[in-house]
Amino acid sequence: MEKLHNEKSGVTHTELNEEEEPPSTKCFISEEQILREYIQDRLDRDKTSLSPHSLEFIKQYFPEATEKDWTNWRWQLKNSVKTIDQLSRFIDLSDNEIRPAREINNTLPIRITPYYLSLLEKNNPEQGLRKSVVPVIDEFLTSPGEASDPLSEEHDSPVPNIVHRYPDRVLFLATGFCSAYCRYCTRSHMVAKDKCHIGTKAWEPAFQYIQNHPEIRDVLVSGGDPLTMPDLHIDYLLSRLRAIEHVEIIRIGTKVPAVLPQRITRSLVNILRKYHPLFISIHFTHPDELTPEVKEACERLANAGIPLGSQTVLLKGINDDVAVMKKLMQGLLKFRVRPYYLYQCDPILGSTHFRTPVEKGLEIIRGLRGHTTGYAVPQYVIDAPGGGGKIPLLPDYNQGRDGEYLLLKNYENKIFRYPDFKE
Ligand code: SF4
Numbered sequence: 001m002e003k004l005h006n007e008k009s010g011v012t013h014t015e016l017n018e019e020e021e022p023p024s025t026k027c028f029i030s031e032e033q034i035l036r037e038y039i040q041d042r043l044d045r046d047k048t049s050l051s052p053h054s055l056e057f058i059k060q061y062f063p064e065a066t067e068k069d070w071t072n073w074r075w076q077l078k079n080s081v082k083t084i085d086q087l088s089r090f091i092d093l094s095d096n097e098i099r100p101a102r103e104i105n106n107t108l109p110i111r112i113t114p115y116y117l118s119l120l121e122k123n124n125p126e127q128g129l130r131k132s133v134v135p136v137i138d139e140f141l142t143s144p145g146e147a148s149d150p151l152s153e154e155h156d157s158p159v160p161n162i163v164h165r166y167p168d169r170v171l172f173l174a175t176g177f178c179s180a181y182c183r184y185c186t187r188s189h190m191v192a193k194d195k196c197h198i199g200t201k202a203w204e205p206a207f208q209y210i211q212n213h214p215e216i217r218d219v220l221v222s223g224g225d226p227l228t229m230p231d232l233h234i235d236y237l238l239s240r241l242r243a244i245e246h247v248e249i250i251r252i253g254t255k256v257p258a259v260l261p262q263r264i265t266r267s268l269v270n271i272l273r274k275y276h277p278l279f280i281s282i283h284f285t286h287p288d289e290l291t292p293e294v295k296e297a298c299e300r301l302a303n304a305g306i307p308l309g310s311q312t313v314l315l316k317g318i319n320d321d322v323a324v325m326k327k328l329m330q331g332l333l334k335f336r337v338r339p340y341y342l343y344q345c346d347p348i349l350g351s352t353h354f355r356t357p358v359e360k361g362l363e364i365i366r367g368l369r370g371h372t373t374g375y376a377v378p379q380y381v382i383d384a385p386g387g388g389g390k391i392p393l394l395p396d397y398n399q400g401r402d403g404e405y406l407l408l409k410n411y412e413n414k415i416f417r418y419p420d421f422k423e
Pocket of ligand 1: 177178180181182184185186187188191223224225254255283
């Protein structure tokens with residue numbers, strides 16, 4: 001690792017390997033800008049007032065840390081929990097949780113930020129958030145139909161780090177790193193493999209591929225989690241995509257605002273806002289994630305004019321309940337995030353304990369549509385195994401026909417007739 005010290009700003013970028021540096025930083029970020037934003041971020045951290053819950057957690061588990069440490073995303077990453085022994089300092093592990101964690105070798109590793117850890121209930125292995133990040137023995141049980149890459153993304157990858165499934169858009173897998181590893185991750189076959197970022201040089205074939213395909217008008221940058229990368233890398237990636245004339249919109253898929261809200265710094269937001277039209281889809285799992293810190297992170301992004309949408313995976317025993325889902329979706333709207341997709345859980349290896357019947361998802365949509373604001377109702381989809389793409393699922397609102405009339409069931413289960421005459 002090279003240490004790059006900026007004399008003017010005093011910023012030292014320890015995590016950038018010189019080999020992986022973008023070829024020129026001058027075209028996309030100035031030294032004055034770095035200095036200005038560095039100072040502003042420090043001031044912001046000084047101003048941040050932590051919740052009594054966070055203060056208590058820091059006092060108990062990180063007595064050496066200052067409040068400024070806590071609000072520093074690099075400190076959060078550095079102090080993330082990665083082993084079962086570390087985890088046992090914070091929560092009382094059940095048998096079901098201890099056994100698999102000791103056996104984890106080739107499966108998805110553990111990674112949980114101190115911030116996210118502070119949201120876990122010490123004595124409750126049934127808590128939704130806890131189940132989403134702490135491995136259990138059920139991960140070792142596989143069922144028919146499960147696969148390590150159920151969406152066949154590798155099959156649709158013409159060059160490394162690109163998935164080209166739909167005609168006019170591509171998925172750009174920018175990194176294999178996440179600030180927290182979700183146990184149900186669709187890309188558990190590729191995330192966390194090298195435990196670090198792919199590096200800017202490795203992106204070159206992906207840039208060339210997009211450049212050579214004028215039909216690509218939309219690039220979804222995902223991973224891993226792209227917002228875990230250093231500012232300079234994010235700036236470089238977005239500047240290269242924006243320089244391709246036929247790329248109309250850029251989207252970012254991330255869980256960072258929910259698990260590492262400290263990462264949404266002023267300097268990051270100032271980079272992102274340069275690349276409009278830019279959209280961000282944020283992965284949320286449960287209403288327990290809707291904290292004041294997350295609200296602030298979402299507001300910063302929204303104030304920069306970035307439309308925010310949510311993506312949620314339907315998970316057994318975590319959020320497969322109308323009341324829980326309604327609380328999450330309504331809470332997201334208050335945070336200025338528009339619920340976008342509710343995914344049926346993908347059949348990755350060892351996911352049986354997470355997957356609900358499809359009927360459960362339909363029941364949840366039935367419990368939302370008409371019972372809350374339309375904006376709070378996400379689109380329920382199955383990402384078809386084998387690479388078929390997203391297929392929307394709707395409850396049985398269409399009840400067939402009576403001659404020239406369409407029979408429609410409303411949210412109160414009442415039938416209405418719509419005149420649908422043939423032309
Ligand atoms: S944040 Fe996304 S990519 Fe990372 S582990 Fe969770 S689901 Fe997978």
